[in-house]
Amino acid sequence: MKIIVVGATHAGTFATQQILTAHPDYEVTVYERNDTLSFLSCGIALWVGGHVSDPNKMFYSSPEALTALGATMAMQHEVTSIDAATRTVSVTDLVSGEQTLDHYDKLVFTPGSAPIVPPLPGIKSLNLYLCKNWGDAKRLEAKTADIRSVIVIGAGYIGAELAEQYALAGKDVTLIDALPRVLAKNFDQNITDRVEDLYRAHGTKLALGEKVVAFADDESGITVTTDKGSYAADIAILAIGFRPATTLLKGQVDMLPNGAILTDDYMRTSRPEIFVAGDSAAVHYNPTGKADYIPLATNAVRQGILVGANIEVATEKYLGTQATSAVELFDHCIAASGLTQEGAKARGVAAATVDIEQPYRPEFMTSTTNVLASLTYDPATRRVLGGAFYSQHDVSMSANVISMAIQTQMTIDQLAMVDFFFQPNFDQPLSWISAVAMAAKARADEA
Numbered sequence: 001m002k003i004i005v006v007g008a009t010h011a012g013t014f015a016t017q018q019i020l021t022a023h024p025d026y027e028v029t030v031y032e033r034n035d036t037l038s039f040l041s042c043g044i045a046l047w048v049g050g051h052v053s054d055p056n057k058m059f060y061s062s063p064e065a066l067t068a069l070g071a072t073m074a075m076q077h078e079v080t081s082i083d084a085a086t087r088t089v090s091v092t093d094l095v096s097g098e099q100t101l102d103h104y105d106k107l108v109f110t111p112g113s114a115p116i117v118p119p120l121p122g123i124k125s126l127n128l129y130l131c132k133n134w135g136d137a138k139r140l141e142a143k144t145a146d147i148r149s150v151i152v153i154g155a156g157y158i159g160a161e162l163a164e165q166y167a168l169a170g171k172d173v174t175l176i177d178a179l180p181r182v183l184a185k186n187f188d189q190n191i192t193d194r195v196e197d198l199y200r201a202h203g204t205k206l207a208l209g210e211k212v213v214a215f216a217d218d219e220s221g222i223t224v225t226t227d228k229g230s231y232a233a234d235i236a237i238l239a240i241g242f243r244p245a246t247t248l249l250k251g252q253v254d255m256l257p258n259g260a261i262l263t264d265d266y267m268r269t270s271r272p273e274i275f276v277a278g279d280s281a282a283v284h285y286n287p288t289g290k291a292d293y294i295p296l297a298t299n300a301v302r303q304g305i306l307v308g309a310n311i312e313v314a315t316e317k318y319l320g321t322q323a324t325s326a327v328e329l330f331d332h333c334i335a336a337s338g339l340t341q342e343g344a345k346a347r348g349v350a351a352a353t354v355d356i357e358q359p360y361r362p363e364f365m366t367s368t369t370n371v372l373a374s375l376t377y378d379p380a381t382r383r384v385l386g387g388a389f390y391s392q393h394d395v396s397m398s399a400n401v402i403s404m405a406i407q408t409q410m411t412i413d414q415l416a417m418v419d420f421f422f423q424p425n426f427d428q429p430l431s432w433i434s435a436v437a438m439a440a441k442a443r444a445d446e447a
C-alpha cells in the first residue's frame, strides 16, 4: 500500500506515526515544505515572553524519528497539485527546484491552515509579522529585545496571549480587534469584561470594535490605520484567524463554504481513498451536531490518530469536538468548552446561561479566591451545551469536565448530581461545577 502524506505538523505527524506503527509494511512518503515538523506554535507567545526553557523542545518529533519508523521523508518539498482522478501529486523540491510526480493508493491530506492576510494597502510592510510557524516564531523572538512598542491585531486566543506577554515584558501594547470584546468568540461578556480590565490594568491600549484598513511603514516602525483611528508602534502582528489550506483539493472533494474538508466518522473525504485531518478538516461540533471549522491542535492530533486507525479498514469512529480550550492571562485561568450564549445565538441554537461566583475553597482557609463559572444549556432538553470559568485559581480542568458532560449528552440535572469530591484544600462541599449546574437546574425549573 502506497500512502502519501501532505504536510506534517500535528495531523500529518500523528497520522504517519500511527500508520507505520500499525502497518510497518506500508510505503509512506511524507511531503513537508518546512525543514522541521511537529512545531508547537502554542509556545510562540511563551517564547517571546521568556518562558521557554529551550526552543528545540517546542518540537516533539523529527524527520529522523519518522524515518526510523519507516517513512520516506521529503522535507522542503511542496505538493503543488493533486489529481484525485489519477491519484497523482506534483511535487517541487524547494531546494533544487526539481519537479516530480508521485502516485498514491491512499492520500493523507494534512496541510493545515494559513493565516488570514487581507489584501489591505501596506499589507507587505516589513514591520508586519505573522504568528503561525517556526519561521514566524524565530522572527518574532529575534525582534523582541529591540522593540519598545507593538500593535497586535486580533484579540482571539493567539493575539490575546501575545499582547499579554508583550505587556508583561514592559512593551507599550495596543490590541486591536474588529469585534467589540476581547476573546469574543470564546467567552461571553461576563468574563471578557474582566479580561479587558486585566489588560487595562497592565497598560495595554484596547482598540476594540475597530477594523484595520491600512498599514504604512515609517522611519520608526509601522502605522496601523483603522476605521476609527491610527496607531503607531515598532512592529505590528497580524493574528486575525486562519483559513483551511485546501485549494489543492478544491472541486475534488466536498467542503464547507470556507474550504474546510468534510469527512465521514472515519476521517474519509467524499473520495474514500483521501483522508483529511487537522486544520484542513471540518469537525463534528457536538454542541450543535453540525460540521464546523474549529482549528485546534487537539482536533488535529486526535484526527491524525484516527486516520492511522482507519487507513486500512474503517474501525474507529471520531467522537467529535466541543472546542475545549484554556488560556492563562495575567495569572488568571480562563477556560471553556462548548457554546457560549453569544456562540449559541450566532449559530441559531436556543440556549440559556447561568453564572455563579464563589470562593473555590472555604473561607476558613488562610487563602482562597473566587471562581466565576457559567453554564449554557438547552432549555428544552436541559442538556449541557457549554461552560466557561475564570479565576486566579487553576480551574482549567473544569473545561474538561464540561467537555465530557457535553460529549455524553448530560443534562444539567445529571451534572448537578455527579459525584465530585470535597476536600477543603481543593474545593467547597458544593464544588463550583456542582453549584453552577444546580443554579441552572433552579433556573430551568422556574421557566
Ligand SMILES: Cc1cc2nc3c(=O)[nH]c(=O)nc-3n(C[C@H](O)[C@H](O)[C@H](O)COP(=O)(O)OP(=O)(O)OC[C@H]3O[C@@H](n4cnc5c(N)ncnc54)[C@H](O)[C@@H]3O)c2cc1C
Residues within 6 Å of the ligand: 006, 007, 008, 009, 010, 011, 012, 031, 032, 033, 034, 041, 042, 043, 044, 045, 077, 078, 079, 080, 110, 111, 112, 113, 114, 131, 132, 133, 158, 245, 277, 278, 279, 280, 295, 296, 297, 298, 299, 300
Ligand atoms: C500561535 C498559535 C497558538 C496556538 N495555540 C494552540 C493551543 O494552545 N491549543 C490548541 O489546541 N491549538 C493551538 N493552536 C492551533 C494549532 O496550532 C493548529 O490547530 C495545529 O497546528 C493544526 O495542525 P495541522 O497539522 O492540522 O496543521 P498545520 O499546523 O497548519 O500544519 C500543516 C503543515 O503542512 C505543511 N504544508 C502545507 N501545505 C503544504 C504543501 N502543499 N506541501 C507540503 N507541505 C505543506 C505546512 O508547512 C505545515 O507544516 C495554535 C496556533 C497558533 C498559530
